Amino acid sequence: MSSTGSEGGVVWLDRALGVAAAILLFCLMAITTVDVIGRYIFNWPLRGAFEITELLLLTLIFAGLPLVSRADEHVTLDFIDALLGDRCRRILRRLVDVVCGLIILGLAWRVFVKAGKISGYGDTTDVLFISVGPFVYFMALMVLVTAIVHIVKAFLPPPDKPKVFDPDQVSPT
Amino acid sequence: MTEALVGLGLMMVLALLRIPIAISMGVIGFLGGACLRKRKIAPAMAMVETKVYDTGRNYTLSVVPLFILMGNFVTRAGMSQELFRAAYAFVGHLRGGLAMATICACAGFGAICGSSIATAATMAKVAYPSMKELGYSDRLSTGSIAAGGTLGILIPPSTLMVIYGVMTETNIGKLFAAGILPGILATFLLCVAVQWTVFKDPASGPPGAKSSWGERLRAIEGVWGVALLFILVMGGIYGGVFTATEGAGIGAFGALCFALLRRALTWRKFLDALVESGRTTAMLFAILTGALMFAEFVNYTTMPDDLKWLITTLNLSPIMVIVAICAIYVLLGTAMEELSMILLTVPVFFPLVVHLGFDPIWFGILIVVVVEIGLISPPVGMNLFVLNALLPHVPTKTLFRGVLPFVVADVIRLGILVAFPAISLWLPSMMR
Numbered sequence: 001m002s003s004t005g006s007e008g009g010v011v012w013l014d015r016a017l018g019v020a021a022a023i024l025l026f027c028l029m030a031i032t033t034v035d036v037i038g039r040y041i042f043n044w045p046l047r048g049a050f051e052i053t054e055l056l057l058l059t060l061i062f063a064g065l066p067l068v069s070r071a072d073e074h075v076t077l078d079f080i081d082a083l084l085g086d087r088c089r090r091i092l093r094r095l096v097d098v099v100c101g102l103i104i105l106g107l108a109w110r111v112f113v114k115a116g117k118i119s120g121y122g123d124t125t126d127v128l129f130i131s132v133g134p135f136v137y138f139m140a141l142m143v144l145v146t147a148i149v150h151i152v153k154a155f156l157p158p159p160d161k162p163k164v165f166d167p168d169q170v171s172p173t
Numbered sequence: 174m175t176e177a178l179v180g181l182g183l184m185m186v187l188a189l190l191r192i193p194i195a196i197s198m199g200v201i202g203f204l205g206g207a208c209l210r211k212r213k214i215a216p217a218m219a220m221v222e223t224k225v226y227d228t229g230r231n232y233t234l235s236v237v238p239l240f241i242l243m244g245n246f247v248t249r250a251g252m253s254q255e256l257f258r259a260a261y262a263f264v265g266h267l268r269g270g271l272a273m274a275t276i277c278a279c280a281g282f283g284a285i286c287g288s289s290i291a292t293a294a295t296m297a298k299v300a301y302p303s304m305k306e307l308g309y310s311d312r313l314s315t316g317s318i319a320a321g322g323t324l325g326i327l328i329p330p331s332t333l334m335v336i337y338g339v340m341t342e343t344n345i346g347k348l349f350a351a352g353i354l355p356g357i358l359a360t361f362l363l364c365v366a367v368q369w370t371v372f373k374d375p376a377s378g379p380p381g382a383k384s385s386w387g388e389r390l391r392a393i394e395g396v397w398g399v400a401l402l403f404i405l406v407m408g409g410i411y412g413g414v415f416t417a418t419e420g421a422g423i424g425a426f427g428a429l430c431f432a433l434l435r436r437a438l439t440w441r442k443f444l445d446a447l448v449e450s451g452r453t454t455a456m457l458f459a460i461l462t463g464a465l466m467f468a469e470f471v472n473y474t475t476m477p478d479d480l481k482w483l484i485t486t487l488n489l490s491p492i493m494v495i496v497a498i499c500a501i502y503v504l505l506g507t508a509m510e511e512l513s514m515i516l517l518t519v520p521v522f523f524p525l526v527v528h529l530g531f532d533p534i535w536f537g538i539l540i541v542v543v544v545e546i547g548l549i550s551p552p553v554g555m556n557l558f559v560l561n562a563l564l565p566h567v568p569t570k571t572l573f574r575g576v577l578p579f580v581v582a583d584v585i586r587l588g589i590l591v592a593f594p595a596i597s598l599w600l601p602s603m604m605r
Contacts, residue, residue, distance in 0.1 A: 018444075021448055022451060025447050029425045033425075040414070054232050056235075057235045060451060065459065067452050067455065068452050068456045074459060096191050100192065103196055107199075110225075111222065
């Protein structure tokens, strides 16, 4: 398979964010477990587990967001596909990606503003005094990346075959 | 009322144009919020910022990725084989016994996995070949797997209950406890549906070999892992030893230990489970954030009050309203993807239900049951799609017809749960 520069970049981003999400989620599990075991068995709870969990979750969600957009896993209603021909369907896909990209771009702007505000206050967590600002900047950055993913997708050639339903993928329902 | 209806309509238009539901709801929530505040953009933008940030930085919500992770480890650990064998040892010798064993095994799997699709997919791999071998009709075997799979979201843990609990600020531990008795009722009624099928057509489900008590005991031993995990997580949450979030963390860790003990995990599978859970989490949070923005808009309109007023003036009895809501859900569920259906409608229905004096926990169970029905009711039912993808040689028509007795059993169950709220509410009422 030949991969152009942008596709190579997408693959690289996919891997990097995937590994990041995996590590974050593993830490989330480990911290909760260590906290519970520490508290009940050794009577020694993990200090600040609460706020580490919060920040890990925040980072996890936003690191995962570009992955979801890239894999086309957002919940959509696809009734319209049945009404459209192949060509129209592809054009609609691209249009939707552009629209989504622009909307998310707007969101990224607002989250950057929010990050600026939070950094400005010098907001820290209560127990461990972790500075929150950088985390919100990370959020904003990831929202921006998600917007770019959508816009890039709109201009990339469509995938060879439509995505088949993958039953191994554990869906929320 | 008008603003809310226009908003709902526009949101549906966007969603039907294939814009992801999360974005459709978020955009309408934002625009609607701006319109209602005399077209001032600033407060609406502030609302968006706050919702995005607060949903992300929320300790309670870490329960979501942890339960998803637990489900992902459990499916990879391959505990379904033992569950099926154990259930078979007890009911396999009856007519339609394998189908009933499938349903019981699904119930057991549902006790450690919060996803109905994962349950159906896992069981299809184990149960279908056995039923095929014994000469079961495709209608009965696929129907029982699809229907049994839905027990995954009713028997705790349940991802759907977590989502409902988060949206409506209902206690997740109590929701879990509320799912246990309806889950047992569901298992029973689905087995009745199996019996009805083999009563009509005895050739569709011939009996298997009878197991001796020694074999039964040995088969039971095989499922100690599942039992331990369930008792640890649910017992811990029910007994108030830990919160739902902590239970989820322990559950994910326990599932990981089991997968490791059984040498079912390669590095690749381990990483896949984590990444997939991460993606599912992000997807859920996107849609949850959108739904919360939309709910903010709906609650700011006069719609919730207008609906209450409408019900008072029309002199509708509260229970009629519940029946109507359930009927709407069952109808919508045949054609709509269930998660979006719930996220779209709960902001509208929930305030009404609480206003009428009903218990949010009970309503949560009803929501889960209507989603279960939606998952197996043709033409659009995710569990049917799963089986279609896993067993491509079974014609869709067979699938659709096979599942019908089970849909009927589910609708009967919905009726029972509406009529007797105590079935859902008794266990949670005993908590602390």
